[in-house]
Amino acid sequence: MEIRSASNPKDVKNYTTERLREEFHIAKLFTKDNIRMVYSHIDRIITAGIMPVYSELKLEAGKELAADYFLQRREMGCINIGGKGIITVDGTEYEMNPRDGIYIGMGNKDISFKCVDIENPPKFYVSSCPAHTSYPVVKIDITKAKKVPCGSKEDCNKRVINQYIHPEVMQSCQLAMGLTMLDVGSNWNTMPCHTHDRRMEVYLYLDMDENDAVFHMMGEPDETRHIIMHNEEAVISPSWSIHTGVGTKNYSFIWAMCGENQEFDDMDFIETKDLK
Template sequence: MELRYATNPDQVPAFDTSELRRRYLVENLFTDDEVTAVYTHHDRVVLAGIRPVATTVVLETSPEIRSDYFFEHREAGIVNVGGPGTIAVDGASYRLDHGSCLYIGRGSREVTFASSDVGGALGPARFYLFSAPAHTEYPTTLVSAGEGTVRELGDPKTSNRRTLNQYIHENGVRSCQVVMGVTSLHEGSMWNTMPAHTHDRRTECYLYFDLPEDARVIHLLGTPTETRHLVVANEQATIAPSWSVHSGFGSASYSFVWAMAGENQSFDDMDGFAIGDML
């Protein structure tokens, strides 16, 4: 498990491109038959990628979280961004197709991941996990793709028409901290998260997926008056501290998993600002 320490906005002006990428971009999350994990001290979030190919992959604990098993003090939301697969939680099996979400609650002991059709059109399953500390238990719950709370946002005239599926949230699948969903840009729309905002009470991470191999997303970060950017490829993740902008523009349409943890679970608790105020 890679460890990343927290940063503050005063550091950002001194970061060059390589340092920005080292701090805020997770480039290689999906490795065959392994769990690849990053622990960030921003709200003590763990990001992980699991791509089972030749074998079933077991989610083990790690010294960084000081637990006898991964979910002893944690919960997680998991979205499958690859081909169909299954997650087994303490003997119960859940099938996740592309875009489906599974919430796993605190106290779950044995968690394994497998692909159902490695040679299929979408390839092996690729499970993206977002985890935060939890202080009570909620039941493990599956939400199939498109079955969350659906919100239609944006407008083709401003190139940000998008469908937002809320999966884990205060009026959906219950959790202690994790809020999670998937947003898909409509064809011809490229901007996500417009108008831009911060929320000084939660860390938010994006995993971009369904992005063509030769396309990229220009992801904005930093404070509204001191922005920087990351060039992000398919199935790479970004970490946005609570003080940071998190918005992007793609060279093609795409989807992204958004996930948050922090002070509260109110989706609309955000501090917006006009793009004309950004520098």
């Protein structure tokens, strides 16, 4: 498990491209028969990529959590962006087709991941944060996610937000998670942009070709920076930072949030004319 420290916006203003990527960019999330985890001290979120092919992979706490098992004091969400797989939670198997999601609450001990077809292995994208109580396991396939159309073709940001772990879909402690899909011809996400000082956020960009990229914008509204993102790479967004991006073509991204509350109307919108 890789550990990332929290950051101060005053320091980030002086970061080089290399340092910016070192602190916030997460690459190589999915490698065969491996679990890659990044623990951020920003709201203590864990971002993980799990790709079983030949071996069943078990989620372990590790010494970094100082816990007997991974979800002893945590909850987690997972969306499968690869082929069909199976997640087993305390002996109960859940079939995970492409774009299926699942919420697993605090207290579940034995969690493992396995492949169904080695020619098309699953890619389980996991977000986990601290929890204060336990809620039931909920399987949420993409048809059960709440769909929120937004944006417009004229503004190059027509998209559908699929809310998986969200107060209007199911109950969690503080984790929220979903999948946003941009229409063909649209390439901006979350514009006009915003901050939400009560919650941090992590984006995973996907559905991109090898030579495509998203220019992910971050930083304080009057001191922005960008990180170039490629397919299946994630980026950490502190609560003080804007988070938006523009791609060389349309793409999708998974967003995961945690922090003080789940009130989605507490965003502080930034006028585009005020960005610097």
